Amino acid sequence: xxxxxxxxxxxxxxxxxxxxxxxxxxxxxxxxxxxxxxxxxxxxxxxxxxxxxxxxxxxxxxxxxxxxxxxxxxxxxxxxxxxxxxxxxxxxxxxxxxxxxxxxxxxxxxxxxxxxxxxxxxxxxxxxxxxxxxxxxxxxxxxxxxxxxxxxxxxxxxxxxxxxxxxxxxxxxxxxxxxxxxxxxxxxxxxxxxxxxxxxxxxxxxxxxxxxxxxxxxxxxxxxxxxxxxxxxxxxxxxxxxxxxxxxxxx
Amino acid sequence: xxxxxxxxxxxxxxxxxxxxxxxxxxxxxxxxxxxxxxxxxxxxxxxxxxxxxxxxxxxxxxxxxxxxxxxxxxxxxxxxxxxxxxxxxxxxxxxxxxxxxxxxxxxxxxxxxxxxxxxxxxxxxxxxxxxxxxxxxxxxxxxxxxxxxxxxxxxxxxxxxxxxxxxxxxxxxxxxxxxxxxxxxxxxxxxxxxxxxxxxxxxxxxxxxxxxxxxxxxxxxxxxxxxxxxxxxxxxxxx
Numbered sequence: 001x002x003x004x005x006x007x008x009x010x011x012x013x014x015x016x017x018x019x020x021x022x023x024x025x026x027x028x029x030x031x032x033x034x035x036x037x038x039x040x041x042x043x044x045x046x047x048x049x050x051x052x053x054x055x056x057x058x059x060x061x062x063x064x065x066x067x068x069x070x071x072x073x074x075x076x077x078x079x080x081x082x083x084x085x086x087x088x089x090x091x092x093x094x095x096x097x098x099x100x101x102x103x104x105x106x107x108x109x110x111x112x113x114x115x116x117x118x119x120x121x122x123x124x125x126x127x128x129x130x131x132x133x134x135x136x137x138x139x140x141x142x143x144x145x146x147x148x149x150x151x152x153x154x155x156x157x158x159x160x161x162x163x164x165x166x167x168x169x170x171x172x173x174x175x176x177x178x179x180x181x182x183x184x185x186x187x188x189x190x191x192x193x194x195x196x197x198x199x200x201x202x203x204x205x206x207x208x209x210x211x212x213x214x215x216x217x218x219x220x221x222x223x224x225x226x227x228x229x230x231x232x233x234x235x236x237x238x239x240x241x242x243x244x245x246x247x248x249x250x251x
Numbered sequence: 252x253x254x255x256x257x258x259x260x261x262x263x264x265x266x267x268x269x270x271x272x273x274x275x276x277x278x279x280x281x282x283x284x285x286x287x288x289x290x291x292x293x294x295x296x297x298x299x300x301x302x303x304x305x306x307x308x309x310x311x312x313x314x315x316x317x318x319x320x321x322x323x324x325x326x327x328x329x330x331x332x333x334x335x336x337x338x339x340x341x342x343x344x345x346x347x348x349x350x351x352x353x354x355x356x357x358x359x360x361x362x363x364x365x366x367x368x369x370x371x372x373x374x375x376x377x378x379x380x381x382x383x384x385x386x387x388x389x390x391x392x393x394x395x396x397x398x399x400x401x402x403x404x405x406x407x408x409x410x411x412x413x414x415x416x417x418x419x420x421x422x423x424x425x426x427x428x429x430x431x432x433x434x435x436x437x438x439x440x441x442x443x444x445x446x447x448x449x450x451x452x453x454x455x456x457x458x459x460x461x462x463x464x465x466x467x468x469x470x471x472x473x474x475x476x477x478x479x480x481x482x483x484x485x486x487x488x489x490x
Contacts, residue, residue, distance in 0.1 A: 061448040138448040163430030
């Protein structure tokens with residue numbers, strides 16, 4: 001019964017061996033805020049090298065925990081720089097491969113047009129409703145938002161109005177549904193093709209908070225994965241940097 | 252406020268989350284007793300076409316993920332949603348990010364845990380006690396309070412314990428509509444999630460162990476109670 005299938009199996013094995021040397025596949029864990037750009041980047045990677053990516057998106061904290069517990073990822077594009085650093089210390093990442101692939105741009109956004117002015121004065125408005133921000137303990141955009149409010153001297157005034165999303169995605173949801181009047185979100189969430197999708201925003205001056213460094217790192221499992229190494233190289237190429245910028249990140 | 256022992260085990264914000272959780276679960280259970288009991292009675296007694304659809308609606312949270320419930324609460328209760336707009340028109344604040352909002356969400360979320368046990372004890376009642384009460388000229392209200400409720404006590408107690416415990420264990424709904432505000436909406440489950448996400452594993456472990464112990468004690472109590480009820484009714488049958 002099994003004999004007739006043997007040639008097929010040999011052929012299949014040969015085909016697999018062939019692809020293994022020329023077109024590899026990497027499992028990439030990506031912070032949720034970078035879900036859109038990574039799709040475009042994966043398409044470029046496949047077109048130029050034939051390598052493919054299998055992308056899992058989620059909260060950086062959750063991904064980090066998964067990796068520590070043996071999740072089969074080759075590359076990690078985090079929303080922060082602490083977790084890739086920790087993975088390197090833990091011996092779970094390939095040393096020397098960590099670098100900043102994007103810098104997050106914080107914006108104050110409202111789903112209502114004309115609500116947020118170009119200087120963020122709305123934060124001092126008497127009729128200001130709920131202000132959403134991401135959990136500063138776990139989301140770098142949330143930590144940056146706290147710094148902004150403190151540096152503007154608004155920390156105590158805004159405290160009773162604050163609501164916290166567990167992630168920058170949930171924070172965006174609070175504002176999008178109008179449950180929060182304004183919110184500190186990632187510029188990448190409110191832009192489409194480089195332009196504001198809807199509502200109104202204030203691009204928070206980067207001087208008001210520590211840079212939101214999003215670091216990438218190759219994990220131990222991806223050390224000899226060609227697709228993983230190719231992705232890291234691609235992320236540093238000028239064309240891809242332009243692409244990342246168009247999604248509302250600094251590079 | 253905290254005794255020395257608690258302070259070693261749990262942080263002040265953990266204790267605050269526990270206290271808040273008990274408040275949400277307590278109030279939710281009380282509301283469910285007041286709403287769920289008559290609702291179960293209608294479902295048990297009425298022979299109308301809409302009884303089955305209502306029964307299915309009540310059971311929905313058993314099947315739906317809490318994220319679905321939380322999402323719809325956020326959208327419909329928000330300032331752009333129909334219910335949210337109605338509340339604003341009445342001069343009331345919208346519910347997301349408030350203690351009241353959490354309770355409303357929990358009432359939906361735990362509704363079947365109250366209604367199902369009460370309903371099944373009411374269905375098990377049969378016609379005879381009601382006919383006996385009617386022949387003694389008891390009014391329907393009188394019958395409900397003095398015949399039905401005492402006879403359905405096991406169902407009511409099971410429903411109360413299950414509603415309370417289920418609300419304590421709630422996570423998805425509060426995560427979606429809560430806003431994680433300390434003392435207002437940050438309940439124990441969200442606090443544990445926070446600890447884990449912030450890599451505070453020791454803190455997460457302590458609070459999670461408390462929850463685990465609580466859940467076990469509740470379920471054990473329920474088993475002991477049900478076991479007692481069964482042997483009582485068995486004896487009653489023999490007598």
